[in-house]
Amino acid sequence: MQKYIKKCKTLDDTKVLASSFADLVKDDGIFVNLYGEIGAGKTAFVKLVAEALGVKEKVTSPSFVILNEYHSANLPVYHFDLYRLENEGVKTIVEELREYTRKCITFVEWAEFSQDEIPFEHLKINVTYGDDEERIYEFIPYGEKVEKIIGELNQ
Numbered sequence: 001m002q003k004y005i006k007k008c009k010t011l012d013d014t015k016v017l018a019s020s021f022a023d024l025v026k027d028d029g030i031f032v033n034l035y036g037e038i039g040a041g042k043t044a045f046v047k048l049v050a051e052a053l054g055v056k057e058k059v060t061s062p063s064f065v066i067l068n069e070y071h072s073a074n075l076p077v078y079h080f081d082l083y084r085l086e087n088e089g090v091k092t093i094v095e096e097l098r099e100y101t102r103k104c105i106t107f108v109e110w111a112e113f114s115q116d117e118i119p120f121e122h123l124k125i126n127v128t129y130g131d132d133e134e135r136i137y138e139f140i141p142y143g144e145k146v147e148k149i150i151g152e153l154n155q
């Protein structure tokens with residue numbers, strides 16, 4: 001399985017990555033699971049992608065198990081934050097999340113310790129710290145459509 005790994009030395013690099021990503025998903029949508037410690041850069045990435053997609057509203061961090069939604073871009077953008085949701089809780093929410101896979105762009109920030117049990121096509125993004133402002137974004141595809149997007153990012 002092909003991955004895409006991008007080392008972003010500054011927030012501006014992350015912005016460039018977010019713009020390229022937005023271009024690839026703006027018409028068909030995508031479901032994205034984001035993993036990484038607090039402060040790694042999950043919300044920052046969602047915010048930059050939303051801005052690149054043309055979301056006009058201010059993008060803020062959704063608090064515990066709350067959803068933010070934005071309807072000013074081409075497709076609706078949904079942003080969940082499931083931080084601290086325990087593994088039992090994950091099971092209860094998976095089928096509800098499936099509703100957010102059609103004709104939309106969905107981001108889910110997961111608790112670090114949650115297992116990935118999503119049974120439908122999605123992109124997994126792991127965010128880790130480097131030095132200072134450096135962040136490493138690792139994109140792992142689950143499904144053919146998402147593999148194609150990863151292929152394009154790798155070109």
Ligand SMILES: Nc1ncnc2c1ncn2[C@@H]1O[C@H](COP(=O)(O)OP(=O)(O)O)[C@@H](O)[C@H]1O
Nearest residue numbers: 008010011014038039040041042043044133135
């Ligand atoms: N290269 C970078 N990419 C993303 N965020 C960065 C980068 N450099 C510094 N930051 C800062 O790191 C913080 C990341 O916080 P946030 O996105 O809220 O983390 P998380 O949602 O993973 O808990 C923000 O304050 C952001 O401005």
Ligand SMILES: [Mg+2]
Nearest residue numbers: 042043061109
């Ligand atoms: Mg966050």
